[in-house]
Amino acid sequence: MKQFKRWFGGRSEGDEALAGIDMDNIPDHVAVIMDGNGRWAQKRGLPRVAGHHSGMKNVKKITMAANTLGIRVLTLYAFSTENWKRPKEEVDYLMKLPMEFFPKEIDELVANNVQIRMTGWREGLPDYTLKAVEDAIERTRHNDGLILNFALNYGSRKEMIAGIRSIAERVKRNELELEDIDESLFAKTLLTDPLPDPDLLIRTSGELRISNFMLWQLAYSELWFTDLYWPDFTEKEFYEAIIEYQRRARRYGGL
Ligand code: IPE
Ligand code: IPE
Ligand code: MG
Numbered sequence: 433m434k435q436f437k438r439w440f441g442g443r444s445e446g447d448e449a450l451a452g453i454d455m456d457n458i459p460d461h462v463a464v465i466m467d468g469n470g471r472w473a474q475k476r477g478l479p480r481v482a483g484h485h486s487g488m489k490n491v492k493k494i495t496m497a498a499n500t501l502g503i504r505v506l507t508l509y510a511f512s513t514e515n516w517k518r519p520k521e522e523v524d525y526l527m528k529l530p531m532e533f534f535p536k537e538i539d540e541l542v543a544n545n546v547q548i549r550m551t552g553w554r555e556g557l558p559d560y561t562l563k564a565v566e567d568a569i570e571r572t573r574h575n576d577g578l579i580l581n582f583a584l585n586y587g588s589r590k591e592m593i594a595g596i597r598s599i600a601e602r603v604k605r606n607e608l609e610l611e612d613i614d615e616s617l618f619a620k621t622l623l624t625d626p627l628p629d630p631d632l633l634i635r636t637s638g639e640l641r642i643s644n645f646m647l648w649q650l651a652y653s654e655l656w657f658t659d660l661y662w663p664d665f666t667e668k669e670f671y672e673a674i675i676e677y678q679r680r681a682r683r684y685g686g687l
Contacts, residue, residue, distance in 0.1 A: 446497065446667030453501065453671060457678050459631035462498060463507040463583075463653070465645055466491075468637025468661030475661075481525040486663035488529050492537055493582055499544055499668040501674065505579040507551065513587030514613045516556075522639055529559070529582075530564035538571055545577030552586035560587050581627065588647040595621030624649055632677045634670075636662045643662050 466487060473483030491508060496508040511526055541548065541636075548568040563625075565584065598621050602608040608617075619625060629649040635641075638659040642650065658665065658674045 439475070444667070446671050449668050449671035449675065452501070454678050455502070455509045456667075456684060458501050458503055459677055460503070461507065461628045461630045462503055462632045462674075463509070463630040463646065463650075465509045465633070465635040465643065466662040466665075467639055467643075468636060468679055471637065472661035480522055483661075483663060484522075484526055484529065490663050490665060491533065492540070493667060494665070494670055495541070495546065495578070496544070497670045498580075499546065499578045501671075505581055507581040507583055507627075507630065507646075509583045509586065509643075511552070511586070512585050512644060513553070513585060513590050514644060516572065525635050525644050527561045528671070530561050531567075533566040534564050541568075541574060541580070542575065545575045545581045547575045547577065548572045549579055549581040549627075550584055551581055551627075552584040553587075553590075553668040557585055560665070579627070584664060586623065587644045589644055591623050592648060596598060619648070621650065629653065632673065633657060634658070634673050636660055636665050652682065652684050654682065 450512055450534070469483035469487040470480040471483070472486060473480050476482075484649075493510075495506060515526070516523060548571075550569065554562055562582075565582065595618060599613060599618070600607065603613075605611065620643050624646065629647065629651070630653045633642075633645075633653045634656050636658055638657070640657055646653075654677050656668055656676055658673075660669060
Protein backbone atom coordinates (compact mmCIF):
# COMPACT_ATOMS: atom_id res chain seq x y z
CA MET A 433 0.00 0.00 0.00
CA LYS A 434 2.82 2.35 0.94
CA GLN A 435 4.61 1.63 -2.31
CA PHE A 436 1.36 2.13 -4.22
CA LYS A 437 0.91 5.51 -2.58
CA ARG A 438 4.46 6.51 -3.36
CA TRP A 439 4.06 5.49 -6.94
CA PHE A 440 1.30 8.06 -7.23
CA GLY A 441 3.40 10.70 -5.54
CA GLY A 442 1.96 10.09 -2.07
CA ARG A 443 3.73 11.02 1.11
CA SER A 444 6.17 8.75 2.85
CA GLU A 445 6.56 8.32 6.59
CA GLY A 446 9.49 10.69 6.90
CA ASP A 447 8.12 13.50 4.76
CA GLU A 448 6.78 15.59 7.62
CA ALA A 449 10.07 15.43 9.52
CA LEU A 450 11.99 16.10 6.31
CA ALA A 451 10.06 19.33 5.83
CA GLY A 452 11.28 20.51 9.25
CA ILE A 453 14.97 20.29 8.34
CA ASP A 454 17.04 23.41 7.70
CA MET A 455 18.92 22.48 4.53
CA ASP A 456 21.54 25.16 5.27
CA ASN A 457 22.65 23.47 8.49
CA ILE A 458 23.21 19.85 7.51
CA PRO A 459 25.89 17.96 9.47
CA ASP A 460 28.91 16.99 7.36
CA HIS A 461 29.44 13.65 9.06
CA VAL A 462 26.79 11.51 10.74
CA ALA A 463 27.87 8.28 12.43
CA VAL A 464 25.50 5.55 13.53
CA ILE A 465 26.01 2.74 16.03
CA MET A 466 23.54 0.31 14.47
CA ASP A 467 22.57 -1.63 17.59
CA GLY A 468 19.72 -3.92 18.62
CA ASN A 469 19.54 -6.43 15.76
CA GLY A 470 19.72 -9.41 18.11
CA ARG A 471 17.01 -8.11 20.45
CA TRP A 472 14.82 -7.19 17.49
CA ALA A 473 14.92 -10.84 16.41
CA GLN A 474 14.55 -12.26 19.90
CA LYS A 475 11.43 -10.18 20.46
CA ARG A 476 9.93 -11.94 17.45
CA GLY A 477 11.07 -15.42 18.46
CA LEU A 478 13.60 -15.45 15.62
CA PRO A 479 17.30 -16.34 15.70
CA ARG A 480 19.64 -13.37 16.25
CA VAL A 481 20.95 -13.62 12.71
CA ALA A 482 17.47 -12.83 11.36
CA GLY A 483 17.91 -9.48 13.08
CA HIS A 484 21.21 -8.93 11.30
CA HIS A 485 19.54 -9.65 7.98
CA SER A 486 16.77 -7.23 8.73
CA GLY A 487 19.35 -4.67 9.88
CA MET A 488 21.23 -5.02 6.62
CA LYS A 489 18.08 -4.15 4.69
CA ASN A 490 17.77 -0.97 6.73
CA VAL A 491 21.20 0.26 5.65
CA LYS A 492 19.97 1.21 2.20
CA LYS A 493 16.98 3.14 3.55
CA ILE A 494 19.10 5.28 5.86
CA THR A 495 21.77 5.75 3.20
CA MET A 496 19.16 7.16 0.85
CA ALA A 497 17.84 9.44 3.59
CA ALA A 498 21.38 10.76 4.19
CA ASN A 499 21.76 11.22 0.45
CA THR A 500 18.52 13.20 0.27
CA LEU A 501 19.92 15.67 2.80
CA GLY A 502 23.27 16.07 1.08
CA ILE A 503 25.21 14.73 4.08
CA ARG A 504 28.88 14.30 3.08
CA VAL A 505 29.79 11.26 5.20
CA LEU A 506 27.61 8.57 6.75
CA THR A 507 29.59 6.15 8.90
CA LEU A 508 27.85 2.96 9.98
CA TYR A 509 29.37 0.89 12.80
CA ALA A 510 28.89 -2.62 11.47
CA PHE A 511 31.36 -4.79 13.39
CA SER A 512 33.66 -3.95 16.28
CA THR A 513 37.01 -5.46 17.25
CA GLU A 514 35.15 -6.82 20.29
CA ASN A 515 32.39 -8.49 18.25
CA TRP A 516 34.77 -11.41 17.49
CA LYS A 517 33.88 -12.63 21.00
CA ARG A 518 30.42 -13.68 19.76
CA PRO A 519 29.51 -17.27 18.84
CA LYS A 520 31.18 -18.43 15.62
CA GLU A 521 27.86 -18.95 13.76
CA GLU A 522 26.87 -15.35 14.39
CA VAL A 523 30.28 -13.97 13.38
CA ASP A 524 30.25 -16.12 10.23
CA TYR A 525 26.82 -14.82 9.32
CA LEU A 526 27.85 -11.21 9.82
CA MET A 527 30.98 -11.73 7.71
CA LYS A 528 28.85 -12.98 4.82
CA LEU A 529 26.49 -10.00 4.79
CA PRO A 530 28.72 -7.77 2.59
CA MET A 531 28.58 -10.50 -0.11
CA GLU A 532 24.81 -10.21 -0.08
CA PHE A 533 24.48 -6.47 0.43
CA PHE A 534 26.87 -5.04 -2.14
CA PRO A 535 25.96 -7.08 -5.25
CA LYS A 536 22.29 -6.37 -4.54
CA GLU A 537 22.63 -2.64 -3.91
CA ILE A 538 25.70 -1.52 -5.82
CA ASP A 539 23.93 -0.40 -9.01
CA GLU A 540 21.63 1.88 -7.09
CA LEU A 541 24.50 3.19 -4.97
CA VAL A 542 26.47 3.96 -8.13
CA ALA A 543 23.42 5.61 -9.72
CA ASN A 544 23.20 7.83 -6.63
CA ASN A 545 26.90 8.79 -6.85
CA VAL A 546 27.67 7.15 -3.47
CA GLN A 547 31.30 6.36 -2.57
CA ILE A 548 31.87 3.26 -0.44
CA ARG A 549 34.67 3.36 2.13
CA MET A 550 35.79 1.22 5.02
CA THR A 551 37.29 2.18 8.37
CA GLY A 552 38.77 -0.77 10.22
CA TRP A 553 41.40 -3.49 10.02
CA ARG A 554 41.48 -5.44 6.82
CA GLU A 555 43.64 -8.07 8.54
CA GLY A 556 41.46 -10.59 10.32
CA LEU A 557 38.52 -10.32 7.93
CA PRO A 558 37.79 -13.39 5.78
CA ASP A 559 38.92 -12.99 2.16
CA TYR A 560 35.37 -13.13 0.83
CA THR A 561 34.24 -10.32 3.16
CA LEU A 562 37.15 -8.15 2.18
CA LYS A 563 36.66 -8.84 -1.50
CA ALA A 564 32.99 -7.83 -1.37
CA VAL A 565 33.93 -4.56 0.33
CA GLU A 566 36.95 -3.85 -1.89
CA ASP A 567 34.91 -4.50 -5.05
CA ALA A 568 32.30 -2.00 -3.87
CA ILE A 569 35.00 0.56 -3.03
CA GLU A 570 36.50 0.06 -6.49
CA ARG A 571 33.14 0.31 -8.29
CA THR A 572 32.37 3.62 -6.54
CA ARG A 573 35.88 5.08 -6.61
CA HIS A 574 35.09 7.75 -9.20
CA ASN A 575 31.88 8.92 -7.53
CA ASP A 576 31.92 12.15 -5.56
CA GLY A 577 28.61 12.09 -3.68
CA LEU A 578 27.83 10.74 -0.23
CA ILE A 579 30.66 8.77 1.39
CA LEU A 580 29.10 5.63 2.86
CA ASN A 581 31.75 4.52 5.31
CA PHE A 582 31.49 1.13 7.00
CA ALA A 583 33.27 0.79 10.33
CA LEU A 584 34.12 -2.88 10.03
CA ASN A 585 36.50 -4.68 12.36
CA TYR A 586 36.97 -1.27 13.97
CA GLY A 587 37.91 -0.44 17.55
CA SER A 588 38.98 2.95 18.77
CA ARG A 589 41.49 1.92 21.43
CA LYS A 590 43.34 -0.34 19.02
CA GLU A 591 43.30 2.49 16.47
CA MET A 592 44.83 4.94 18.96
CA ILE A 593 47.48 2.48 20.17
CA ALA A 594 48.50 1.89 16.54
CA GLY A 595 48.72 5.64 16.04
CA ILE A 596 50.85 6.12 19.16
CA ARG A 597 53.17 3.33 18.03
CA SER A 598 53.62 4.83 14.58
CA ILE A 599 54.49 8.20 16.11
CA ALA A 600 56.90 6.61 18.60
CA GLU A 601 58.61 4.78 15.72
CA ARG A 602 59.15 8.05 13.89
CA VAL A 603 60.54 9.72 17.00
CA LYS A 604 62.88 6.78 17.53
CA ARG A 605 64.14 7.10 13.95
CA ASN A 606 64.67 10.84 14.55
CA GLU A 607 62.12 11.71 11.88
CA LEU A 608 60.03 13.61 14.40
CA GLU A 609 60.72 15.77 17.44
CA LEU A 610 58.52 15.40 20.52
CA GLU A 611 57.40 18.99 19.97
CA ASP A 612 56.01 18.00 16.55
CA ILE A 613 53.37 15.81 18.18
CA ASP A 614 50.09 17.67 18.25
CA GLU A 615 46.40 16.97 17.71
CA SER A 616 46.54 17.23 13.97
CA LEU A 617 49.56 14.91 13.69
CA PHE A 618 47.86 12.34 15.90
CA ALA A 619 44.57 12.59 13.97
CA LYS A 620 46.50 11.79 10.77
CA THR A 621 47.51 8.42 12.20
CA LEU A 622 43.89 7.38 12.74
CA LEU A 623 42.00 5.10 10.37
CA THR A 624 39.40 7.80 9.80
CA ASP A 625 41.91 10.23 8.27
CA PRO A 626 41.09 12.33 6.20
CA LEU A 627 37.39 12.20 7.10
CA PRO A 628 36.04 15.01 9.30
CA ASP A 629 35.04 14.15 12.87
CA PRO A 630 31.37 13.15 13.24
CA ASP A 631 29.08 16.10 13.90
CA LEU A 632 26.33 13.81 15.08
CA LEU A 633 26.40 10.32 16.57
CA ILE A 634 23.20 8.27 16.60
CA ARG A 635 22.89 5.06 18.62
CA THR A 636 19.86 2.83 18.37
CA SER A 637 18.57 0.15 20.80
CA GLY A 638 18.46 2.14 24.03
CA GLU A 639 22.07 1.53 25.09
CA LEU A 640 23.65 4.75 26.31
CA ARG A 641 27.31 4.05 25.62
CA ILE A 642 29.97 4.47 22.96
CA SER A 643 31.28 0.86 22.85
CA ASN A 644 34.81 1.73 21.72
CA PHE A 645 33.66 3.80 18.75
CA MET A 646 35.73 6.82 17.62
CA LEU A 647 36.70 7.90 21.13
CA TRP A 648 39.01 10.61 19.82
CA GLN A 649 36.84 11.73 16.91
CA LEU A 650 33.68 12.10 19.03
CA ALA A 651 35.23 14.71 21.35
CA TYR A 652 32.70 17.38 20.32
CA SER A 653 30.08 15.36 18.47
CA GLU A 654 26.43 15.78 19.36
CA LEU A 655 24.98 12.52 20.71
CA TRP A 656 21.46 11.28 19.97
CA PHE A 657 19.94 8.08 21.30
CA THR A 658 16.75 6.20 20.54
CA ASP A 659 15.19 3.10 22.11
CA LEU A 660 14.29 1.74 18.67
CA TYR A 661 16.20 -1.32 17.52
CA TRP A 662 18.20 -0.75 14.35
CA PRO A 663 15.84 -2.73 12.04
CA ASP A 664 12.94 -0.55 13.27
CA PHE A 665 14.81 2.74 12.79
CA THR A 666 13.36 4.63 9.81
CA GLU A 667 13.97 7.80 7.78
CA LYS A 668 11.53 9.54 10.10
CA GLU A 669 13.75 9.08 13.17
CA PHE A 670 16.83 9.85 11.14
CA TYR A 671 15.33 13.18 10.12
CA GLU A 672 14.19 13.81 13.69
CA ALA A 673 17.76 13.30 14.89
CA ILE A 674 18.93 15.89 12.36
CA ILE A 675 16.27 18.36 13.51
CA GLU A 676 17.33 17.89 17.12
CA TYR A 677 20.98 18.35 16.07
CA GLN A 678 20.02 21.63 14.42
CA ARG A 679 18.49 22.87 17.69
CA ARG A 680 21.69 22.29 19.66
CA ALA A 681 24.25 25.00 20.36
CA ARG A 682 27.72 23.62 19.72
CA ARG A 683 30.08 25.59 21.90
CA TYR A 684 33.34 23.62 21.83
CA GLY A 685 34.12 24.93 25.28
CA GLY A 686 33.57 28.56 24.30
CA LEU A 687 30.59 30.78 24.98
C1 IPE B 1 24.17 -4.65 16.34
O1 IPE B 1 23.19 -5.47 16.88
C2 IPE B 1 24.95 -5.31 15.25
C3 IPE B 1 26.30 -5.76 15.65
C4 IPE B 1 26.88 -5.47 16.78
C5 IPE B 1 27.03 -6.57 14.72
P1 IPE B 1 23.51 -6.49 18.04
O2 IPE B 1 23.89 -7.80 17.43
O3 IPE B 1 24.50 -5.94 18.99
O4 IPE B 1 22.08 -6.63 18.73
P2 IPE B 1 21.80 -6.64 20.29
O5 IPE B 1 22.42 -5.39 20.84
O6 IPE B 1 22.42 -7.87 20.84
O7 IPE B 1 20.32 -6.62 20.38
C1 IPE C 1 28.45 -1.87 19.12
O1 IPE C 1 27.41 -2.68 19.52
C2 IPE C 1 29.07 -2.39 17.87
C3 IPE C 1 28.24 -2.32 16.67
C4 IPE C 1 27.04 -1.82 16.57
C5 IPE C 1 28.87 -2.84 15.48
P1 IPE C 1 27.61 -3.86 20.57
O2 IPE C 1 26.31 -4.55 20.69
O3 IPE C 1 28.78 -4.68 20.19
O4 IPE C 1 27.97 -3.05 21.91
P2 IPE C 1 27.84 -3.47 23.43
O5 IPE C 1 28.46 -4.81 23.59
O6 IPE C 1 26.38 -3.51 23.73
O7 IPE C 1 28.53 -2.39 24.18
MG1 MG D 1 24.38 -4.83 20.64
